[in-house]
Amino acid sequence: xxxxxxxxKIFLVEILKGMAVxxxxxxxxxxxxxxxKEKREPFIGSRxxxxxxxxxxxxxxxxxxxxxxxAMCPSECIHIYTSEGDDNEKVVDRYEIDLLRCVFCGLCVExxxxxxxxxxxxxxYSGYTRAEFYYTKDRLLENWDKxxxxxxxxKYIDLFWRPRSSDFEKKSKSEQDRSKA
Amino acid sequence: MIDDNMNDRSEGVDLLSKELTLNMGPQHPATHGxxxxxxDLDGETVKKITxxxxxxxxGVEKLAxxxxxxxxxxxxxxxxxxxxxxxxxxxxxAVEKTFGIELTxxxxxxxxxxxxxxxxxxxxxxxxxxxxxIGAMTVFLYCFRERESILDLFEKLCGARLTTTYTRxxxxxxxxxxxxxxxxxxxxxxxxxxxxxxETLIDQNRIWLRRTKGIGYISPEDAINWGLTGPVLRxxxxxxxxxxxxxxxxxDKVKWEVQTAQNGDIYDRYRVRMEEFRQSNSxxxxxxxxxxxxxxxxxxxKYVLPPKDRVLNDMESLIHHFVLITKGPLTAPxxxxxxxxxxxxxxxxxxxxxxxxxRPYRMRVRSPSFVHVSALPKICQGELVADVIANIGSIDIxxxxxxx
Numbered sequence: 084x085x086x087x088x089x090x091x092k093i094f095l096v097e098i099l100k101g102m103a104v105x106x107x108x109x110x111x112x113x114x115x116x117x118x119x120k121e122k123r124e125p126f127i128g129s130r131x132x133x134x135x136x137x138x139x140x141x142x143x144x145x146x147x148x149x150x151x152x153x154a155m156c157p158s159e160c161i162h163i164y165t166s167e168g169d170d171n172e173k174v175v176d177r178y179e180i181d182l183l184r185c186v187f188c189g190l191c192v193e194x195x196x197x198x199x200x201x202x203x204x205x206x207x208y209s210g211y212t213r214a215e216f217y218y219t220k221d222r223l224l225e226n227w228d229k230x231x232x233x234x235x236x237x238k239y240i241d242l243f244w245r246p247r248s249s250d251f252e253k254k255s256k257s258e259q260d261r262s263k264a
Numbered sequence: 265m266i267d268d269n270m271n272d273r274s275e276g277v278d279l280l281s282k283e284l285t286l287n288m289g290p291q292h293p294a295t296h297g298x299x300x301x302x303x304d305l306d307g308e309t310v311k312k313i314t315x316x317x318x319x320x321x322x323g324v325e326k327l328a329x330x331x332x333x334x335x336x337x338x339x340x341x342x343x344x345x346x347x348x349x350x351x352x353x354x355x356x357x358a359v360e361k362t363f364g365i366e367l368t369x370x371x372x373x374x375x376x377x378x379x380x381x382x383x384x385x386x387x388x389x390x391x392x393x394x395x396x397x398i399g400a401m402t403v404f405l406y407c408f409r410e411r412e413s414i415l416d417l418f419e420k421l422c423g424a425r426l427t428t429t430y431t432r433x434x435x436x437x438x439x440x441x442x443x444x445x446x447x448x449x450x451x452x453x454x455x456x457x458x459x460x461x462x463e464t465l466i467d468q469n470r471i472w473l474r475r476t477k478g479i480g481y482i483s484p485e486d487a488i489n490w491g492l493t494g495p496v497l498r499x500x501x502x503x504x505x506x507x508x509x510x511x512x513x514x515x516d517k518v519k520w521e522v523q524t525a526q527n528g529d530i531y532d533r534y535r536v537r538m539e540e541f542r543q544s545n546s547x548x549x550x551x552x553x554x555x556x557x558x559x560x561x562x563x564x565x566k567y568v569l570p571p572k573d574r575v576l577n578d579m580e581s582l583i584h585h586f587v588l589i590t591k592g593p594l595t596a597p598x599x600x601x602x603x604x605x606x607x608x609x610x611x612x613x614x615x616x617x618x619x620x621x622x623r624p625y626r627m628r629v630r631s632p633s634f635v636h637v638s639a640l641p642k643i644c645q646g647e648l649v650a651d652v653i654a655n656i657g658s659i660d661i662x663x664x665x666x667x668x
Contacts (some may be wrong), residue, residue: 097468104464105402114409126416128438130423154590157335188338188429189437194589196575196582202423243423245438246561248571 125204128243130187132205133180133218134226136198136236144224145199148175155194160184178223182208182216198244203230283311286649290319294397294653297663299637301652308648313641317634320667328627332592333359333433333567336627341427343612343631344665346389349382349418350607351665352431357512358603358614363567363596365434370558374440376513377448377551378421378430380544384455385414386608386660387537387544391462394534394657398475400466410458413451420444434568435561445552452549459541467538476531480643480655483528490639493632494610495536496659500528506606518550530658537660567593592622602630609633609660633666 091097116123125131136145148165160181168174192200203226210216218226231239284305290298298319304312324343328336340355341348353375360367367375392407415425421444422430422437430437466472482492487500497504505522507515523539525532562568569588570581587594598620604613610632617626636659643655 092470097470101402101465101469104461114412126420126423128423129419151586151589155335157331157338186338186427187424188341188427189423190334190338190429193437193569196572196585198572243438244572246435246569246571248573250435250439250561251559251563251571 125206127204128239129204129206130189130202132182132203132208132226132230133185133191133223134201134203134229134231135178135220135223136201136231136240137224137227144175144178144220145197146175146178146195147197147199148173148178149196151194151196152191152200155190157188157190158184158186161191175220178220180218180223182218183213192243193245195244198240201227201231201236201239201243203227205230288652290316295656295663296393296661297666299656299661299663299666301640303649303652305649308650310644310647310649310652313644313652315637315640317637317663318667320663322668324668325627325629328624330623332622333596333624334588334592336624337431337433338427338429341429342664343629343668344386344607344609344633344662345426346662347382347386347608348426348428349378349430350386350605351612352428353379353513354603354605354607354612355614356431356433357605358601358616359433361603362599362601362616362618363433363564363593365562365564365567367562368435368559369556370439371435371560371562372514373551373555374436374560375431376515376518377440377445377548377555378418378428379513380547380551381414381417381448383544383608384541385411387541388414390537390608390657390660391534394654394660395466395472397653397657398472400469400472403462403465406458406462406465410455417444417448417451420447432561432568434564435559439560445555448548449552452545452552455545456542459538459545463538473531475651475654476529476534476658478527478529478531479647479651480530480533480658481528482639482643486642487528487639490642491635492610492639492659493635494606494608494660495533495540496610496636496639498522498524499533499536501526506604506611510604512605514551514554515547517554518547520547530654533658566595594622596620596622604630607632609662609665610636612665629665629668631665631668633661633663634668636661637666 137143138145148163150163153161153163162177162179163175164177165173166176189202192202227236286303286305287300288303289295289300295301300316300319302314302316303310324339327339337352337355340351343351388407388411392404395403418428419425421440422428482500484500484502487497487502501524503522503524508522520543523536523543525535565584570584574581575585596618598618600615600617602613602615604611611630612632613630615628615630616624619625640655640659643659644652
């Protein structure tokens with residue numbers, strides 16, 4: 084052991100160095116947020132509470148009751164009941180999501196062929212009963228009015244209702260170069 | 265729990281020299297989940313450890329047999345929930361190999377980026393909790409600061425922080441925007457200096473060294489024989505990394521090195537992981553610099569959901585869409601495949617048996633945590649009871665993956 088090592092050992096150099104790092108933190112702004120008081124806006128596309136898209140023309144849901152979201156759902160939490168209405172049209176009687184079973188994977192949104200179901204960015208919901216987490220069609224449409232109405236919903240569908248043809252068509256740069264040569 | 269046998273007392277056996285059986289867990293903060301260990305102690309020395317696993321068993325492998333290939337993806341998030349992104353990639357790679365889907369270049373790059381980000385996030389959580397177990401509390405707070413920014417980036421990319429479900433069979437959920445890539449690049453600018461901070465705090469700290477150096481030794485031969493992988497194996501000096509031996513993604517197109525250490529103790533496993541921070545950081549940087557433009561999802565409509573605008577206008581696409589979702593891919597090739605990927609904890613393998621239907625006939629997960637837990641008795645044998653916690657930390661297990 085050299086003298087230097089001995090001195091380092093006696094004067095706790097490595098511990099003081101560590102302390103210097105922590106001391107520095109006293110003078111930097113805090114990175115923590117006091118959550119219920121300070122909230123960070125969720126990012127666009129955050130997978131939160133579901134909403135059924137309301138058709139602005141008819142004022143009713145866009146959903147046609149094809150049942151693809153229910154078929155895709157890995158936790159089987161979507162229940163759809165349909166019946167035959169006037170003009171032999173399929174009518175969605177009940178559209179229900181059992182939120183306590185949902186794993187928020189977002190596959191239902193991807194499965195929907197009509198862009199009739201979205202996931203809003205809202206994530207703060209709590210309750211005392213199970214019934215509060217059983218979302219019926221009316222409550223899901225309400226969610227759309229509350230969290231996604233207007234431009235926001237359109238923007239969401241533009242960005243996250245995937246895949247599109249444009250996802251497949253964009254040629255990679257290298258491929259283009261190759262085709263030129 | 266003292267095995268209190270009345271007979272022993274009546275026969276006049278010296279109670280002080282009796283071996284003690286101690287139950288640890290499953291509800292113990294330092295077992296990283298619900299691991300239960302039964303320790304046979306002779307004084308403070310560990311004679312034998314018996315791990316009992318299965319407290320977090322959810323039957324992922326069985327559930328997978330009743331879901332089509334796309335629906336299994338959210339299940340893989342919940343294997344190793346600390347680095348869900350790596351599991352997604354591992355599963356999708358396995359299924360794509362089964363189906364023979366070619367990935368686009370951009371997909372490969374983005375997958376590599378998020379895979380390495382999840383490696384950093386995993387090692388950060390490992391360092392934080394491991395240091396906390398050993399007694400260095402400050403590091404915990406520092407690590408979580410950086411982990412938070414990675415999770416935020418994940419949320420920006422795919423909408424969820426932990427259970428990401430980002431990859432899709434044949435591609436990705438959505439493209440990474442240039443702004444996102446820029447933010448990741450900015451993160452990689454700062455990150456090496458943060459790693460230095462952690463090292464200043466604990467690397468030379470005498471308490472840290474006393475608790476880690478020379479403890480939990482496993483020889484290279486034993487490490488191989490027990491099937492250890494990942495940083496635990498590399499800490500023993502074995503140069504093995506699935507990313508190098510069977511490259512997937514773009515690991516063969518970027519410059520990086522497999523990090524190994526020689527001593528095979530807790531400190532060396534820690535060193536390997538610290539070096540992997542830097543390697544991952546440089547892989548991410550290189551990927552962002554090289555990333556090409558292009559599609560993010562493959563064109564194989566028999567296996568990949570067709571474009572949404574075509575679904576609305578084209579009958580054939582609509583049929584593909586309905587069949588894929590309700591039944592899964594109907595033309596899946598028959599056969600068996602085992603595909604391994606290097607997740608932060610080691611080698612995660614998916615063994616898929618396909619009988620040509622839309623769902624796997626059998627899916628077996630080779631999870632590194634399960635193998636590492638089985639080696640715990642070997643690592644802990646003959647050591648002090650106080651080091652059991654340090655050993656559990658150093659093999660980096662997550663019980664969600666171990667019990668599946």
